[in-house]
Amino acid sequence: MNSSGIIGKIIPGFVLLAAVILPFLPVSTYIIHVVTLIFIWSLIGTAWSYMGRFGLVSLGHGAFMGIGAYTATLLFNSFGLSPWLGMILGAFAACFLGAVLGYACFRFGIIGDYFALVTLAVAELVALLIVAFRETTGGSLGLTIRSVGTSVVDFQFENRIYFYFICMGFLALVLYIWKRIDGSDMRKALAAIGEDEIAAASLGVNIIKNKMAITLISTFCTSLGGTLYAQYITYLSPDTVSGVGVSLAVPFKAILGGMFTLWGPFIGSTIVVSLEEYIRVAYGGKYTSLSQIAYGLALVVLIMFLPKGIFGTIKEKLFRK
Amino acid sequence: MLKVENVTAFYGEFQALSNITLEVKAGQTTIVLGPNGAGKTTLLKSICGLEKIRSGAVYFENQRIDTMNTHKIAELGIALVPEGGRLFPNLSVYENLKIGAYLHKARKNFQETIEEIYSLFPILKERAKQIAGSMSGGERQMLAVARSLMSKPKILILDEPSAGLAPKIILHMFSFVEKIKKSGYSILLVEQNAMKALQVADYAYLFESGKIVFEGGQEDFDKNEYIKKAYLGL
Amino acid sequence: MEQLLNALINGILLGGVLALLAFGLNLIFGVVKIIHMAYGQFVMLGFYIIYFFCATLGLPITMSVIIGVVIMALFGALTQLSLIKPLLSAPRVNQLLALASLIIIVENLAMFIWGADYRGIPMDMPIIEIGTVFIRSSYLFAFIGALAVLGLLYLFLHSTFTGLAIRAVAQDMEVAKLMGVNPGLIYYITLMTGGALTGVVAAFFVPIYTVHPHFGSSFTIMAFIIVVLGGMGNLLGGFISAFIIGIVTSVAAVLTTTEVADIVVLVIFIMVMLVRPQGILGKGVAT
Numbered sequence: 001m002n003s004s005g006i007i008g009k010i011i012p013g014f015v016l017l018a019a020v021i022l023p024f025l026p027v028s029t030y031i032i033h034v035v036t037l038i039f040i041w042s043l044i045g046t047a048w049s050y051m052g053r054f055g056l057v058s059l060g061h062g063a064f065m066g067i068g069a070y071t072a073t074l075l076f077n078s079f080g081l082s083p084w085l086g087m088i089l090g091a092f093a094a095c096f097l098g099a100v101l102g103y104a105c106f107r108f109g110i111i112g113d114y115f116a117l118v119t120l121a122v123a124e125l126v127a128l129l130i131v132a133f134r135e136t137t138g139g140s141l142g143l144t145i146r147s148v149g150t151s152v153v154d155f156q157f158e159n160r161i162y163f164y165f166i167c168m169g170f171l172a173l174v175l176y177i178w179k180r181i182d183g184s185d186m187r188k189a190l191a192a193i194g195e196d197e198i199a200a201a202s203l204g205v206n207i208i209k210n211k212m213a214i215t216l217i218s219t220f221c222t223s224l225g226g227t228l229y230a231q232y233i234t235y236l237s238p239d240t241v242s243g244v245g246v247s248l249a250v251p252f253k254a255i256l257g258g259m260f261t262l263w264g265p266f267i268g269s270t271i272v273v274s275l276e277e278y279i280r281v282a283y284g285g286k287y288t289s290l291s292q293i294a295y296g297l298a299l300v301v302l303i304m305f306l307p308k309g310i311f312g313t314i315k316e317k318l319f320r321k
Numbered sequence: 322m323l324k325v326e327n328v329t330a331f332y333g334e335f336q337a338l339s340n341i342t343l344e345v346k347a348g349q350t351t352i353v354l355g356p357n358g359a360g361k362t363t364l365l366k367s368i369c370g371l372e373k374i375r376s377g378a379v380y381f382e383n384q385r386i387d388t389m390n391t392h393k394i395a396e397l398g399i400a401l402v403p404e405g406g407r408l409f410p411n412l413s414v415y416e417n418l419k420i421g422a423y424l425h426k427a428r429k430n431f432q433e434t435i436e437e438i439y440s441l442f443p444i445l446k447e448r449a450k451q452i453a454g455s456m457s458g459g460e461r462q463m464l465a466v467a468r469s470l471m472s473k474p475k476i477l478i479l480d481e482p483s484a485g486l487a488p489k490i491i492l493h494m495f496s497f498v499e500k501i502k503k504s505g506y507s508i509l510l511v512e513q514n515a516m517k518a519l520q521v522a523d524y525a526y527l528f529e530s531g532k533i534v535f536e537g538g539q540e541d542f543d544k545n546e547y548i549k550k551a552y553l554g555l
Numbered sequence: 556m557e558q559l560l561n562a563l564i565n566g567i568l569l570g571g572v573l574a575l576l577a578f579g580l581n582l583i584f585g586v587v588k589i590i591h592m593a594y595g596q597f598v599m600l601g602f603y604i605i606y607f608f609c610a611t612l613g614l615p616i617t618m619s620v621i622i623g624v625v626i627m628a629l630f631g632a633l634t635q636l637s638l639i640k641p642l643l644s645a646p647r648v649n650q651l652l653a654l655a656s657l658i659i660i661v662e663n664l665a666m667f668i669w670g671a672d673y674r675g676i677p678m679d680m681p682i683i684e685i686g687t688v689f690i691r692s693s694y695l696f697a698f699i700g701a702l703a704v705l706g707l708l709y710l711f712l713h714s715t716f717t718g719l720a721i722r723a724v725a726q727d728m729e730v731a732k733l734m735g736v737n738p739g740l741i742y743y744i745t746l747m748t749g750g751a752l753t754g755v756v757a758a759f760f761v762p763i764y765t766v767h768p769h770f771g772s773s774f775t776i777m778a779f780i781i782v783v784l785g786g787m788g789n790l791l792g793g794f795i796s797a798f799i800i801g802i803v804t805s806v807a808a809v810l811t812t813t814e815v816a817d818i819v820v821l822v823i824f825i826m827v828m829l830v831r832p833q834g835i836l837g838k839g840v841a842t
Contacts, residue, residue, distance in 0.1 A: 057648045059655075104829040113590065114832045116651060117783055118825060124776055125821045132814055244772065248655045255648060289667035296659035300638065303653045307645050371729060395735035403733065409726045412719075420723050423716055424735040472735065 012263070019168055023161050032164055038266075038273045039167035040229050043174045045254035045265030047221035050181065050214050052251060052259045055111070055194040060119030061250045063126040064094040064219045066242025068226030070130060070137060073236060076154065077146045083155035087227040091220045097122075098219030099212065106211045111197075120247060127243035142237030145230065155231045163232045170228060171266070174221050178262050181217070186210055222250075256302050258312025267311045272299075322347040322507050323368070323399075323476055328377030328387075330360075330367050337363040338531045340377070345476060350498075350508040352518045354552060355528030361511040362404060364528075365480050368509075369401045370394045382475075396424055398475030404484060406465030410454035414445055417453050417464055421471030430473075438467050441500070459490035466497065476507040483514050495521060515552040519543075527552070557687040562809035563802060564688060570801025571698035572759050574705060576774065577781040577793035579752035585725040585788035586745040587639055589650050593657035595775030597750065600661055601627045601757030602766040606674050616676070616761075624754030631750020635743050658775070666768040675765030693762035700759055704752075705794070712790075721745060725788065773817070777804075780824045786837025796835060 023032055048061050071093055072086030101122055105115055131139045150158045157163060181187050189210045192200040201207055230236045239245060249272075251259075257268025275298060279291035306313050323345040330338040337360045345351040353361050366372040368379055370391040379387040386394050408417050418438060422431045439446035442463055448456065453464060462482055469477060482498070483491040495517050502508055502521060512518035519525060519539055527535040527548065535541075535548060542548055576598070583591050591597075601623050608619035638657070642650045680693040712718035723731040724741045732738060764770070781800050785792030800820060807816035827834075 052648070057651075059651070108829055108832065110828070110832050112647065113651075113787070114783070114828065116648075117590075117779055118828050121776070121780070121821055121825050121828070125818065125825065128814070128818050128821065132818060244658075244776075248652065248658075251648065252652055252656075255652060287667075289663040292663035293660050293667065296656045296663065299656045299659075300653050303649050303656075304641050304645075307649055369733060371732070390737075391729075391732035392735050392737045395733055401733050403730060407727060407730045409723050409730065411726055412722065416719060416722075419716070420719050420731070420734050420736075423720060427735075428716060468734075 023164055029160065032160060034273060034277050036160065036164045036167050036232060037277075038270050039164070039171045040225055040232065041250075041253055041269040041273055042266040043167070043171045043228070044222050044225035044250055045257070045269050046171075046174045046178060046262075047218050047225060048250050049254045049259040049265050050178070050218040050221070052254060053194075054190040054214065056211065056215065057112075057116050057251070058119040058218075058247075059116045059244075059251065060121070060123035060247050061219075061222050062123040062242040062244065062247035063119075064098060064222040065226035065229070065246060065250070066123075066126050066130060066238070067094040067097065068223030069230035069236045069241040070143070071223075072227040073143055073145055073230050074136065077143070080154075082153050083227065083231055084153070087155075087224060090227055091223040094219045094223035094226075095216050098215050102212050102215035103208070106208045120244065123242065123247040124244055127238045130238045130242060138237075140238055142235060142240075145234040145236075147234070156234075167228055167232070170224060174224075175262060175266075177217065177221065181214070182262075186213055190214060252299055252303075254309075256299070256306070256309050258309025258315070260308070261311050261315055264309050264311040268309060271310065322382060323509065324380040325364070325368065326378050326380070328364075328367060328374050328379065330363050330372060330374045332363060332372075336531055338367070338374075341531075341533060343526050343533065343536070345507055345509045346524070347507050348505060349523040350502050350510060350521050352522040352525040353509070353511045353528060354513070354515045354518060354525060356513065358530075359528040360531040361528055362480055363531075365401060365478055365509075365511060368394075368478065369399065395472070398472075399478065400469040400472055400474035400476070401478040402465050402469045402480060402482065404480040406461045408453040408461055408465055408468070411452065413450050413452055414456075414464055415449040417468050418445070418471050421468035424472050427472045431471075434471055434473065438470060441470075442467050459486055459493065462486060462490075462494060463497070466501075470501070474506075476509060477501065478509045478511075480511050481513060482510070483512065483517065491517065558809050559806065560688055562805045564690060565694055566802035566805030567798060568690070568694040568698040568801075569805060570798035571701035572756055573777065573781060573801050574794045574797035575701045575752055575756050575759075576778050577785065577797045578705060578708060578790060579749040579756075580778050580782045581785070581788055581790050581793045582721075582745055582752075583749040584782070585790070586721060587635075587742055589639055589642075589654065590779070590787075591634075591749065592651060592654040593661055593771070593775060594749075594753065594778050595773065596658050596661040596771035597627060597630065597753040598756050598760065598774055599665060599766055599768075599771035600630065601754040602760055602764075602770070603665055603669060603674070604754075605757055605761055606669075606676055606766065610674070610676050620754070620758040620761075623757060624751050627754035627757070628747040628751035631746040631748070631753075632743055634750070635746035639742070639746070640739075658771070662768050662771065669768075671768060673765040673767045676761055678762045680762050691763075697759035697763065701756075704755055708748075717741075717744065777820070780820060783832075784824065784827060784834050786834035789834070789836045792834055792836030 022035065044061070044065060048058065051058055068087065068090040071090030072083045075081040075086040075089065076083050105118060110118060130137050137143060148154050148156055150156060189200070189205045192203070192205055193207055193210060197207060226241055229241060253268040253272045254265040255268065256272060257266065258264030276295060279295055283291040308316060325341055325343045328338055328341045329336070341364065353364065355361050363372060367374045370386070370389055374387055378385055381397055381399060386397065409420065412420065418435055419431065422428055422434060427434065444460065445464060445467055453461065456464065466479070466482065482494050486494060491514065498508065498510065498521050510518060519542055522539055524538055525536065525542060526533050535545065576594070580591055580594050604626050605619045605623040608614045608622050609616050638653055642653055680691065683690045683692055683695065712722060720731065720736045721741055721744065723734065724736060724738055728738055777800065781796045782793050784800065785796030803823065804816050804820055807819045
């Protein structure tokens with residue numbers, strides 16, 4: 001039994017079918033909303049996992065998400081630039097930051113804990129900078145996207161269903177990129193690096209080039225997710241699209257699902273976002289804090305009992321046979 | 322005193338020990354010889370609880386110890402001098418000796434014991450304040466043995482004490498082992514340097530690929546032609 | 556110019572308390588090899604607990620502080636029991652994230668119990684004037700107190716068998732076990748000491764700050780910066796680094812604004828990390 005056999009083809013096919021049909025079924029718009037959020041977070045989680053699965057654990061992806069969100073929004077609000085363009089520009093900006101940060105780290109052999117803390121510092125720095133330049137960015141009060149009703153060019157739709165399909169499309173793209181990475185030489189190189197960097201280097205693997213490549217892809221896609229999130233929610237603040245909280249939330253979702261698998265981040269995001277929304281709806285408002293505590297505890301328990309993530313554990317069990 | 326019965330141990334998927342049975346009698350010096358990778362260190366780690374055995378049992382003074390935690394095994398009076406000494410690199414000579422007397426019963430006589438050790442190893446007293454990591458190979462090995470003696474153990478286990486040492490220092494090392502032996506300690510000594518080790522042995526085992534291929538006293542080893550050629554270079 | 560001098564002195568004084576913070580974090584990391592991701596949040600919790608016993612229940616401040624320290628020590632033990640011990644052999648990222656979830660739990664616990672308002676215990680502590688320099692006695696008290704506690708901790712680590720055992724476990728746990736040291740016990744003692752220290756830091760913060768549910772985050776990040784800059788696990792490095800950061804933060808805040816000061820510290824941190832990741836006194840980059 002292998003993953004490109006029955007399980008590998010039918011279940012995703014089924015999921016895809018279900019996803020496409022869902023908005024046309026008599027389900028509440030709230031469900032559509034939650035699924036759209038799941039698409040966005042899965043996208044970002046998967047992009048994070050491009051790096052995470054090879055041992056490049058970043059605790060700072062909030063920086064890239066934030067850059068994507070704020071770049072597109074600011075360019076649109078101030079200059080009317082189409083957010084689609086803004087999205088690309090933001091992604092390149094995030095890429096650039098990723099490149100600088102990545103190169104500096106990889107060049108000096110910064111890995112593991114140190115890499116995690118540097119990325120965390122960068123995320124915090126980006127958040128602080130957003131707050132500091134409050135005239136432009138609205139600071140900690142946040143920014144709302146100037147509304148123009150429904151306009152494809154301006155990436156705004158009064159009917160949320162359009163966002164649903166657009167986010168699904170981007171998620172499919174990010175998943176496709178994962179598959180392409182899987183089949184590439186870069187993947188083999190990175191796996192070798194992840195296992196034993198020194199040995200890999202002695203075999204002629206270009207450490208910096210490979211790490212940089214995956215970092216650029218990861219930060220680019222994360223930034224796309226950030227823009228999508230901003231466009232969908234139409235409101236952004238340093239806390240919701242950047243900073244330490246977001247930077248920790250992204251790997252949470254990916255790891256809970258299983259960061260070494262294609263569908264892991266998607267499953268992880270599904271569970272976490274559903275959990276978040278459920279707690280918010282059932283207990284929210286008055287009991288937001290209490291629900292957050294429950295959420296935190298749930299995360300700890302899940303991390304402890306499912307170290308390979310939910311999907312990762314399932315996959316392991318299936319292959320034991 | 323120390324009995325290893327039918328022990329099998331794995332190192333990952335690799336079988337490091339196969340059905341090992343050996344014994345260290347009280348007051349005697351038992352040697353385990355064998356080339357690299359023969360399973361000698363795995364044996365010692367298993368005795369001290371640093372590694373779990375797959376099957377079999379280890380007894381110390383008729384008490385089963387293979388399921389016990391390492392620090393509890395140390396409490397029973399088993400002291401292992403690991404390969405290379407493994408001193409605490411950022412502690413001084415004095416502090417390394419002091420931690421050797423960590424056990425509650427050893428703490429009480431700490432002052433007395435350390436004076437004894439200083440008289441056995443005067444150079445350690447000279448270097449008492451020196452950081453352990455900055456000493457020479459021979460001195461480090463000496464300190465490691467001294468450290469283990471601080472707990473007044475019932476059995477002293479030495480993992481390749483001559484490894485990496487210059488020939489002159491090795492002579493020193495083995496004369497210490499003789500001295501310790503004469504003080505009445507039970508010793509389990511693991512060595513690659515067969516010639517020197519056999520000279521202090523009351524009984525010896527030869528390991529190859531995780532199995533015991535020969536055992537006996539000094540004379541038995543001397544009589545065996547194959548062993549003499551392969552291990553004693555004669 | 557006087558402003559600068561003031562900032563310098565206050566920075567040094569604050570550095571003393573930051574040194575305590577760094578010590579606790581370094582101790583835990585050195586022994587358990589895991590970064591306590593929510594250390595600043597623990598300080599915040601300690602503050603709230605002292606506030607509760609003193610302002611809400613009316614107990615005298617000294618007693619409240621003692622209770623606070625004890626409770627935070629127990630929280631340390633709880634962290635060891637429920638989070639660290641089960642995750643000792645888990646992948647690094649899982650450990651970091653599980654401890655990071657403490658941030659969410661503790662901050663929201665504070666929010667739930669005490670709400671978003673700023674809480675504090677009003678204390679009138681005089682300002683000492685020496686020439687043109689103004690020294691807040693609350694800072695001075697914290698500085699002296701922190702150094703005293705650090706002195707005690709140094710004695711503990713260097714004169715007692717338990718302290719020696721802690722240092723041994725930090726350097727080589729396997730061999731420490733061979734010496735008869737019970738690693739589980741040492742872990743608990745370490746976590747409880749680290750926890751108690753957050754209570755002590757909170758106590759020194761009481762005359763200086765007011766607390767709110769996000770109070771912890773800036774200290775958590777600052778603690779990380781100090782600890783990494785000094786060399787992770789290196790107690791002396793953390794001590795030196797705490798004063799450097801204290802001074803830099805204080806002077807930068809006076810030269811620009813507090814906000815900019817935070818940014819400056821972060822930038823310096825990132826740059827130092829890239830150039831010398833093992834910090835001032837660290838040895839080689841740990842993985």
